[in-house]
Amino acid sequence: MNKKNTKFAYAINAPLIIYLACVLLGPIIWGIWMSFTNKTIGGSATFIGLDNYINLLADPEYRRSIINTLVFTFFSIIGKCFFGILMALALNIKFKGRNIVRALLMIPWTLPNIVAVLNWRWIFSSTGGIANYLLKSLHIIDKDLIWFGSAGLAMATVIIANIWRGTPFFGVSILAKLQTISQDGYEAAAIDGANMWQRFWYITLPEIKDVILLSTLMSTIWTLNEFESVWLLTGGGPNGATEVMNVFSYQTAMKSMMLGKGIAVSILAMPVLLILISLLTRRMIAKED
Amino acid sequence: MKQKKSVKILSRLFIILCLIVALAPIYWMLNTSLKGQAEIYSKVPTLIPQHPSLDAYKYLLTETNFLTGIRNSLIVAIFVSLFSIVIAYPAAYAIARIKFRGKRTFSKAILFTYLLPTSILYIPLYILVANCGLTDNILGLMLIYPTFTLPYVAWVLIPHISSIPYDLDEAAIVDGCGRLRVMYQIVFPLALPGIISTTIFAFAMCWGEYLYALVNITKTSMQTFPLVISGLIFGDMYPWDQLMAGAILASVPILIIYILANSSLVGGQTAGGVKG
Numbered sequence: 001m002n003k004k005n006t007k008f009a010y011a012i013n014a015p016l017i018i019y020l021a022c023v024l025l026g027p028i029i030w031g032i033w034m035s036f037t038n039k040t041i042g043g044s045a046t047f048i049g050l051d052n053y054i055n056l057l058a059d060p061e062y063r064r065s066i067i068n069t070l071v072f073t074f075f076s077i078i079g080k081c082f083f084g085i086l087m088a089l090a091l092n093i094k095f096k097g098r099n100i101v102r103a104l105l106m107i108p109w110t111l112p113n114i115v116a117v118l119n120w121r122w123i124f125s126s127t128g129g130i131a132n133y134l135l136k137s138l139h140i141i142d143k144d145l146i147w148f149g150s151a152g153l154a155m156a157t158v159i160i161a162n163i164w165r166g167t168p169f170f171g172v173s174i175l176a177k178l179q180t181i182s183q184d185g186y187e188a189a190a191i192d193g194a195n196m197w198q199r200f201w202y203i204t205l206p207e208i209k210d211v212i213l214l215s216t217l218m219s220t221i222w223t224l225n226e227f228e229s230v231w232l233l234t235g236g237g238p239n240g241a242t243e244v245m246n247v248f249s250y251q252t253a254m255k256s257m258m259l260g261k262g263i264a265v266s267i268l269a270m271p272v273l274l275i276l277i278s279l280l281t282r283r284m285i286a287k288e289d
Numbered sequence: 290m291k292q293k294k295s296v297k298i299l300s301r302l303f304i305i306l307c308l309i310v311a312l313a314p315i316y317w318m319l320n321t322s323l324k325g326q327a328e329i330y331s332k333v334p335t336l337i338p339q340h341p342s343l344d345a346y347k348y349l350l351t352e353t354n355f356l357t358g359i360r361n362s363l364i365v366a367i368f369v370s371l372f373s374i375v376i377a378y379p380a381a382y383a384i385a386r387i388k389f390r391g392k393r394t395f396s397k398a399i400l401f402t403y404l405l406p407t408s409i410l411y412i413p414l415y416i417l418v419a420n421c422g423l424t425d426n427i428l429g430l431m432l433i434y435p436t437f438t439l440p441y442v443a444w445v446l447i448p449h450i451s452s453i454p455y456d457l458d459e460a461a462i463v464d465g466c467g468r469l470r471v472m473y474q475i476v477f478p479l480a481l482p483g484i485i486s487t488t489i490f491a492f493a494m495c496w497g498e499y500l501y502a503l504v505n506i507t508k509t510s511m512q513t514f515p516l517v518i519s520g521l522i523f524g525d526m527y528p529w530d531q532l533m534a535g536a537i538l539a540s541v542p543i544l545i546i547y548i549l550a551n552s553s554l555v556g557g558q559t560a561g562g563v564k565g
Contacts (some may be wrong), residue, residue: 112497225406
């Protein structure tokens with residue numbers, strides 16, 4: 001770790017550091033200041049102390065958006081994690097054409113989000129949507145459901161769309177780890193008469209625990225902050241039933257033009273995000289060393 | 290061994306189910322894009338279009354500014370992904386190869402910014418773009434998109450570079466090769482498969498980006514394709530054939546480069562490319 005090394009390293013890192021300082025760090029600091037003002041679009045900013053934060057915490061719409069976010073994230077993560085583990089386990093068994101199947105199963109996740117969202121909006125459309133038709137032909141329902149018209153169903157559609165798109169991320173991450181597990185343990189366990197469940201619980205799970213945790217943390221950070229899929233599927237409706245935190249923030253900042261209050265929404269979410277991110281950072285960097 | 294067999298059958302069935310769940314919605318998208326309005330709303334949905342036509346595609350390409358949107362998205366995504374690799378490669382190289390003061394903090398900072406959700410920043414970045422006079426201009430998107438591609442590219446490249454044997458660097462240095470030459474002429478070509486797939490994922494991140502574009506661009510001539518397609522949706526009647534045609538067309542470039550990336554060496558490591 002000599003001086004010459006340090007100098008060289010900073011010289012080649014300079015463009016990245018300068019860019020991130022100007023376009024990322026600068027705006028963040030500025031944003032924090034802005035959250036203490038009544039800045040509007042096109043208006044000037046006057047310092048109003050903690051008013052934005054106090055108003056937010058007293059605002060039932062904001063509090064509902066936080067609850068919606070938690071519900072949405074909780075069920076999405078459970079679904080993605082569960083199906084991701086199953087997908088990884090199934091793909092871990094060798095068969096012909098496995099690589100192609102793996103690539104095909106990744107497709108939902110590689111598509112642009114907007115494409116996936118529009119597709120689900122069409123599938124759940126109350127006129128002509130295939131979801132209603134399938135459920136009717138299976139005699140699960142006898143009347144068309146208005147998916148985006150009732151609170152519970154609308155939340156279900158955004159969760160389904162999120163799980164559909166996010167599962168491959170879990171699947172592939174867990175599969176990569178599964179493929180490094182040696183077969184010896186399984187063979188020994190099979191000789192000892194361990195059943196499938198026992199082998200999974202005592203051999204597989206301890207090995208993939210870490211990668212499940214990492215993927216879950218990562219996905220939680222991003223799901224808590226989901227905007228476009230919810231905005232484009234339901235617009236936060238009906239009556240705010242699917243209005244998650246960032247849809248609320250968008251409505252506040254861009255529709256009601258209250259930028260200061262909109263930023264305050266993000267800043268209030270920061271402590272939770274910082275905790276999640278630092279948990280992840282610690283684990284990921286520790287793994288590096 | 291009986292149990293093993295039943296596991297095999299179960300897992301095959303599950304994989305088939307997975308394939309159906311993953312691909313049927315995409316088939317449905319293609320199917321709808323080839324139908325006329327009447328067939329789309331018919332009581333019994335048809336699994337195969339009975340009167341397949343490319344009208345929706347034709348309408349989309351000639352009567353809307355979809356092509357402008359595709360062009361704008363291409364310009365932004367190509368510029369930003371190349372810019373990111375140029376700026377982030379040296380940073381990744383430094384972290385993977387050089388011992389320097391503050392390295393741990395530096396790599397932590399990169400990981401931190403990579404994990405930071407884009408939606409946390411959209412208002413400050415909106416104000417930044419406005420202050421630079423770049424609202425309603427794709428230059429504004431080019432300015433702010435690297436905030437999410439740069440940390441991603443840098444972070445993902447570190448293990449790629451670390452996996453190249455250090456002996457090569459040492460041998461080159463003994464031969465009197467300068468540090469920059471080692472970085473660009475020895476290590477860069479060896480890391481190329483990783484660099485290419487990372488660039489491709491950075492491209493994909495910009496290609497489908499919605500929130501930043503939505504906030505910063507309203508002028509139709511500057512819209513990227515996600516804005517053009519979502520612009521079609523907020524009418525009274527949803528033109529599903531056109532929407533699905535747009536969705537298909539917008540997915541094609543991504544699927545092509547995804548197949549290309551998949552056939553190069555990289556798998557799970559680039560998987561963090563979508564913040565989903």
